[in-house]
Amino acid sequence: MPVNSSHTLLTGITKQDPRAIGRAISVVENNLSDAAEILAGLDPKRIENALVLGITGPPGAGKSTLTSSLISELRRRNKRVGIVAIDPSSPISGGAVLGDRIRMMEHALDKDVVVRSMATRGRLGGLCASAGATVRIMAASGCDVILIETVGVGQSEMDIIRLADITIMVLAPGFGDDIQAMKAGLLEVADFLVVNKYDLPGADALRMEMQQIFVQKEEESNIPRVLETIASENSGIKKLIDSLHSFEAYIETNSIKTKRRHEALDSETLDWIFEILRPRFTEQLKKDSNPQQTDPRIRAQQLIANTPNG
């Protein structure tokens, strides 16, 4: 493995060199020593201007296919696109099969489509930090739009989705139970609801049901929030992107975007705090090999109090 200095990687990112971008993401994801230097050297202007979209929904609703269609349309509009595709790691082995790429392979040779598959790695924290850093690296390499794709089932995915400026929830007919279970949580987070596979029976009913839930959101922004697509046929994609851009303008004018960026920054920061502190306290725990205190909460407080600052 060739050694890359953070300087070389930063130059590579600016020049849109795929190797440097991929390598830099690994450095940050694995929290190697150069991570801080790389992140500090990214172009803040580009990061600020990029639009970050979160795409979530139950497995089988067609997220990856929709993502691929969105990429095609964004490329037609001459946007450079980044994709962070997140899949769960196996809780037992820690490994993962990251298969989302399969549906995006038609873009494999397009230099302006940057894809990174990422496993959750069973992290309690850290995932937000890694995904957030990946988004920043992609943005700094000139990506105008960055899509974060996750399976919308767990709390950690909810956290990830908070990184996005705009969140899209993808549903399809035939996911009755999943949808009921998600209504309370993710539907609140979602700005847009996409009823994919609109050619399947039951799609109309699903759209109507969703529209009822979203009626207030639609009225306040005057932008359609429940949209239908057949991603496999690229149908409905143009309208979806137009609506996303209208919504982007809407959240920029009333400072919602700024507020969301602040929230994202907070949750990433908190994540980084855990990431940075964990090794230090792991070290402390090792030293405290024969603990007097057997209550974990009290022990934690004592350890924090006894750990030198800085």
Add this chain to the structure above:
Amino acid sequence: MANQKKYNQWQENELAASLNRFPERKEEFTLHGEAEVPRLAVPVEIDDNYTEHLGFPGQYPYTRGVQPTMYRGRFWTMRQYAGFSSAAESNKRYRYLLDQGTTGLSVAFDLPTQIGYDSDDAMSLGEVGKVGVAIDTLADMEMLFADIPLADISTSMTINSPAIVLLAMYIVVAEKQGVEASKLRGTIQNDVLKEYVARGTYIFPPQPSLGLITDIFQWCSANMPLFNTISISGYHIREAGSTAAQEVAFTLANGITYVQTALDAGLEIDHFARRLAFFFNASSNLLEEVAKFRAARRLWARIMKNRFEAKKPASMMMRFHTQTAGSSLAAQQIDNNIVRVTLQALSAVLGGTQSLHTNSRDEALSLPTEDSVRTALRTQQIIAHESGVADTVDPFAGSYYMEQLTDSIELAAEELIAKIDDSGGVVSCIENGFIKSQIEQASYDYQKEIESGERVIVGVNKFQIDKEEKPELLRVDPKVEDTQVASLQDIRAQRNQNAVDDRLAELKQAADTGANLMEPILGAVREYASLGEICSVLRDVFGEYRD
């Protein structure tokens, strides 16, 4: 005896009619010239349970076979799948096989042909002529069947997504031999649904693919009545790692989808159902495989009768081809494969197959050599002529275990089919990954058993040897790709380009309007339009499937 009446009726009706049409191979079947081998062993008491679950061969629900005398009348068709490199090389192999006593041809196409790419397409790199013969234009097809009288043989073609194009080429070659389409016998695989879950040679999305299949059904039911227009295949589903019950379930679920599509297009069930053929895998668990074939036959008969309300017996009869399991062949101690193939072939015969391909011993290493192919064919001939299993019909019937296993496979398959129905049918289950994930899980579990040693594969994870002699292997000449590309370019230079352009434009128009595409494709093929050119027109109209 409670109900001998039904037995007598069968003898007087189905059996008598069959004997009348097809006399048995011998006047009498005996053991050592003494004891007579019964045509059909039956229980002492023929009760309702027997007639409902088993019935007599050639009688609903066909558990015991689709003909009253089965192999006492005629052996199964010994059909060896073959084809490699160029049309000329494959033609030589076919003529060799016909000389050796094979009774039907089975054409293997290379992957570019199966996926609708010309040999000079960038996607074809390295694949031309590798797993089968490369066909670009009618000229290749003419060479493939040179000096083989198409009126006298039946030809099976393993072609799916672009089946309509290869079928058109076959029809035109026959035309040039002076043989009408109505005289042609054979089968095209034409089963695109399993490609999305198991074999991977899809081109278009499922809906337009089903449209092409319906076009073939329609055209052939009017013009090519002796030709089987589809071979609904469980073979590849099993090769991908499914269980026996999954093989039955997913194959029959695909069958249901084809039937429903044809009905929706306005076809009459009893017009086309008899031209549906099936294709199964024969794996090494002999008893399970025999039960699988019997269960599949019964379940299909019930589906056709109850679900689709077919009236003609021929519509309910599942006729199938079998191939021994390629994935069971080991690269170690390859002669062991001859034994595996023997067991597998035996299960197919005991299960009542209509035709059979036996794999060659060296196929885990490369395409088979001529010697290996001969041994594979001899295996079938030994089962037919020496083993005696062909002298009586459905010899396992009535075994407690066999009937239990038949019932349980049928039940498991029925349950899976119901699950697919509930989830919106096969196309939905392809798109949401259900079928694929079921197969993958079964495959993974099976392989894990081998890795852990729980399942013994002789010579692979037990009884290994250190040094093995290297067998002589067949190599496809690497120059085939260049030669094929050159000859395609010659054809392009010689043909009437204006006529080709016109025919392709007509094809595009027909595809845009949803017309039957058989005639426009026949027109294009006659002018030597290439497979890739035709498929590219269709790709533009239908789009491409992405996994």
Add this chain to the structure above:
Amino acid sequence: MTTPYRVLIGKPGLDGHDRGAKFIARALRDEGFEVIYTGIRRTAAEIAATAIQEDVDVIGLSSLSGAHLRLFPEVIKELKARGAADIPVLGGGVIPDEDMEALLAAGMKAIFTPGTPAATIIKSFSDACEQ
């Protein structure tokens, strides 16, 4: 926490038999690898470009159609063209002995034939990742 190895499992060419590739992908996952599976029917260029984007430690290729002599070296060539000749490439399939030498000479790190135990294959992936 040790960092999981990242590998790409790909099928160059037109062969759709992915039973072996998928088994290896899952077996690697069960050993703690992060596996990027690119599916069937990929060109060498697509595989190389993806491997670079995903910054994988190793590439594993599978082909059962006999096209390995053309396709495996083609992936290596595409990696070189993109300045990533350092990513090791392993391969598996129906590969006769005499082809094995040619493939190793072309830069493949290891070749597996049918019947190779998964443990052997996983070990080769680990070794290649460590290098």
